[in-house]
Amino acid sequence: MGSTVLVTNDSIYGFGSNSDNIFGQGVVATSKPVKLSQKPVDDAVVSFSFHSRKFYTLSLQNNKLSQNFDDDVLILDENESIIRIYSALGLDLVQTNQNLYFRGACDEAFCSVSELGEIYSWYVEEWTKMLLPFSASDIKQIKLQQQGVLFLLHNHSVFAMGSNIYGRFCVEYNAHMTLHVPTHILNDVQHIALSQYTTFFSVQNELYQCGSPTLQTLENDWFDGSEAKFVKRFKQIEQIEAAAQAVFVIDQGKMFIKGVQDEESYVGDEDGYEDWEEPYIEGKIHGIYAGNGGTVMWGEGERIRE
Known part of the structure; x- marks a missing residue:
């Protein structure tokens, strides 16, 4: 079960799992928001x-x-x-x-470079400025996942950094390839999403992917999925989100899902969705956050969160 923090003008609330005592000692997992503290x-x-x-x-x-x-x-x-x-x-x-x-x-597959050109290979204890081939103000969106990060710029170009496992960054794959600095990979992109083994992106409301075709670990470590594959055309893509083994698309206020059901994290049946499905949710969806342990949606209607 995931954890969620709600913030109002004067208080902080939490609901869901209290794993690692993020909500403080003595707070049990709850389906109703619990007041955590007054904000200074x-x-x-x-x-x-x-x-x-x-x-x-x-x-x-x-x-x-x-x-x-x-x-x-x-x-x-x-x-x-x-x-x-x-x-x-x-x-x-x-x-x-x-x-x-x-x-x-x-970790060894995701190393960052500081503004001084230093490559970090294990743990960085202090906040460090990252070396960027573009201005930080150029960044429109960042997608951070296990062993990798995507940057979507305002000019619709995409940069990637981290492990290129299975060619998930649309770059030819080899067993030891890691992008230590943000590297340009795509142009003319409207939306991006990153899962553990797959990059998703949209061009003119068409969804494409690079990397693992199954959203799951492949037995063949040498699989190269660097060639972008067409997935599906939508009417008006508003957002793409991905978790470890599932991808979500908001299309004209409706949500479509494809992937694996992980510990009841996602809306759907027990096993998940082999093909694209639209779960029954009353109301128009404005946005979604999909973490590896849970999913939160927001929008209009009474049954937005499942």
Whole structure:
């Protein structure tokens, strides 16, 4: 079961799993929101991640970022402001209007390069500015998944960094290929999504994918899925999301799913969907966040969350 944090003007609420005590000691898993704390006047919760079960606070008074109210702090430059925070399996990215910072677990297949050109191969203890071949203000969207990250720029070009396993970055695959810096891979792209072994992207409402054709681990480690494959044409794609073994598409306010049902994380039958299906949900869907342990949708209607 996933975890969700809700933020109001003066309080923080949580519901779902209390794994790793993210909600604090003594809070059990619950299907109803539980009030966690009053927010200090000068603090605001700016992001929460299913993947790493953590949330951050941003002190508006001295422009610094803290994780779960701990002492681990990122102090921003003058006139620098946070746009969004991303987390996946212990690796955190902070996107600001001026820079991109990274910190945490950097396994052997996903190594980042600092602005000084240093390659990190295991763990980065302090927040570090990432070397980018484009301006941080050019970034429209970031997709962070296990051992990799995608960048969609405002000019519709896509850059990738991390493990190119099974050719998931639309680049010819070999057993030891890792992109240590953001590398240009695609043009004319409207939406992107990244799963453990697959990149999804849309061009003029047509969905394509590179990497594993089954969304699952392949027995053949030398499989090369670097050639982009056409998946399906939609009417008006509004968003693409992917988790470990499933992909979601919002098309004109309706959600379509293909993939594996993982521990009742996704809407659907017991085993999931072999082909594209539209689950019954009352109301129009505006957005979706799909983590490896749960799914949250938001929109109009009474039965948006399943």
